[in-house]
Amino acid sequence: MSILKDLKNRHKLISEAYEVVATYEFWLQRKGAPPLKVNILKDHEGRFTPSMSHHVQASKAAGPHRPSFTPRISIEEALDEVFVHGLMFYDPKDEGAKWEVNESF
Numbered sequence: 001m002s003i004l005k006d007l008k009n010r011h012k013l014i015s016e017a018y019e020v021v022a023t024y025e026f027w028l029q030r031k032g033a034p035p036l037k038v039n040i041l042k043d044h045e046g047r048f049t050p051s052m053s054h055h056v057q058a059s060k061a062a063g064p065h066r067p068s069f070t071p072r073i074s075i076e077e078a079l080d081e082v083f084v085h086g087l088m089f090y091d092p093k094d095e096g097a098k099w100e101v102n103e104s105f
Contacts, residue, residue, distance in 0.1 A: 004044035018043055022075060029092040034099050038082055040075050047071035048078040050086065053105045058089045059096025065089045066102075 004017040018041035026036045037053035049071045057064035067086045072078045091097065 040078050048075050050078045050082045054099045056090045057098045059094050064100040
């Protein structure tokens with residue numbers, strides 16, 4: 001049994017528990033874009049979910065895109081989620097794009 005699953009079973013106050021198993025930093029194409037940090041979280045079932053340090057708001061969007069990610073079976077698949085879903089509205093040519101810090105990162 002994993003330590004997270006054991007803790008969750010012993011302490012009913014815990015609704016979800018994750019272990020940060022890796023942190024990555026990516027520099028995206030476009031001057032002025034902040035470095036994007038990604039934590040990979042492992043849940044009590046051994047699945048991996050990314051968490052992004054920033055969310056992008058395209059210049060024509062009403063607000064930033066805050067994706068919700070599906071847990072994946074590998075770290076590589078979780079990182080793919082960032083670039084396929086997390087940055088789906090990011091365009092390096094969009095000079096008016098804004099970045100919002102993810103306060104829960």
